[in-house]
Each structure stands twice: as C-alpha cells, then as structure tokens.
Amino acid sequence: MLVLNFSPFPIIETDRLLFRRVSEHDVNEILELRSNPETMKYIPRPLLQNLEDALGHYRMIDEAIENNTGINWAVTLKGSPKLLGIIGFYRIQPENYRAEIGYMILPEFQGKGIVTESIQTLVEYAFDEMKLHSVEAVIDPDNGASERVLQKCNFVKEAHFRENEFYGGKFWDSVIYSILNKK
Numbered sequence: 001m002l003v004l005n006f007s008p009f010p011i012i013e014t015d016r017l018l019f020r021r022v023s024e025h026d027v028n029e030i031l032e033l034r035s036n037p038e039t040m041k042y043i044p045r046p047l048l049q050n051l052e053d054a055l056g057h058y059r060m061i062d063e064a065i066e067n068n069t070g071i072n073w074a075v076t077l078k079g080s081p082k083l084l085g086i087i088g089f090y091r092i093q094p095e096n097y098r099a100e101i102g103y104m105i106l107p108e109f110q111g112k113g114i115v116t117e118s119i120q121t122l123v124e125y126a127f128d129e130m131k132l133h134s135v136e137a138v139i140d141p142d143n144g145a146s147e148r149v150l151q152k153c154n155f156v157k158e159a160h161f162r163e164n165e166f167y168g169g170k171f172w173d174s175v176i177y178s179i180l181n182k183k
Contacts (some may be wrong), residue, residue, distance in 0.1 A: 001095050002094040002095070002097050004068045004094065007068075009021045009065065010125070012073065012121060012122070012125060013078065016078055017076065017077065017078065017118065017121070018076045019073035019076075019087070020073060020076060021065070021073070021074065022058060022061050022062070022072055022073070022074045022083070023058075024058060025081070026074055027054040027055050027058055028051070029082065029083035029084075029106065030048070030054040030058055030086070031050070031053070031054035034047065034048040034053075034054065034057060034104075035049065035053075035054075039106070039107060041143075042139065042140035042143040042146070043104075043140075044165055044167035044168065044172050045167075061086075064090075069092060070089055070091075071089050072087065072088030072089075073087055073122070074086060075087055075105065084105055084106055084109045085105030085109065085114065085118070086104050087115075087119070088102060088122075089101055089102075089122075089126065090102050096134075097131065097133035097134065098133060099126065099135055099136075100136050100138060101119065101123070103119065115149050116153060119149065119153045123153065123179060127181040127183060128183075132181060133180065134180050134181065135178060136176055136177065136178040137150050137155060137177045137178070138175070141160060141174075147177075150177045154179055156177060156178060157175065157176070158176045158177065159175070159176045160174075160176075161174045161175075161176070
C-alpha cells in the first residue's frame, strides 16, 4: 500500500508559476475564491461568509497536509506572493494508488492557461513523487471550462453519475475524468 509523507512540504516551480504551501496570509484570497457564487457555481459546498470561515478552510487544508491525508498548494506567479488559486489532491486512496485532483482559480486569472499548467505539473508530481497510478477529477457536467482543461491534460471521461449528490435542495450530477500513470 502507498505511504504518503508531505513533510517537508514540496514546493514546485514551472517557468512562470510557483506552487507553495497555503498559509494564514492567504485567507483574503481564500475568502475571495470560496465566497464568490460564480467561482463556486459548480461546487456543491457552502459559500464562505467571512474571514473566520476562510481561516477554518485554511486550517482544514493544513490539517490534511499534517496528517498526510491530502495536499493543496497555493498557485502563485513567480515573484508574487498573491494566491491566484488552490490546487491539490483530496480523497487519496492509498490502497488503490489513486487520488482526486481539485482546483480553483480567481476569475481574473481564468483563461490564461494557469489551470492547465497547474494540472499538468501536479499530475506529473503525483505520478513521479507520490507514486500514484491514477488521478481522477470529479466535475459538474455543466462546467464546460473544466471539462475542456481536463481533456487538454489528457484526462479521459470514465463515468457520468446522474443526480448522485444532494445539496442545496437539489440533486447534482457528477462526471468523473481520470488519467493513468503510463510510465
């Protein structure tokens, strides 16, 4: 079975991006991301209401890292500390060498290739360093932008579950995309 250890925290770089640990200094951006109805449109989770909620979300991210049960990175442009988005691995299944990737980016940074670059970089990390065999992404079928970026990153559609989650008084569909480690 896979054994994970996120200590020391892995800082990852590309030519233009830096993936660093999320910190308490990021709570304003976390609030901006998770309180925005447009950003959260396809995510069946409650909107954050205030900085205390954002701090709680940060603590949840940090606790998962400390417990080696999940890992998230702050996505930043090199040379700037501002969090543009968050990307990471949730619902890690060590027994199956599989994890779910999740990502969010502030609206003003959408459509600039940052999410594509982030997914490609962290899938490579997942396969090479975490030793995962597969990575999945669970998206809303109406989220065409997320579907296109996953396809661009060579993810393949595995399943479409109809009305499999109840949230906010309605049933939501889920589509699962995945990519296999072929190395």
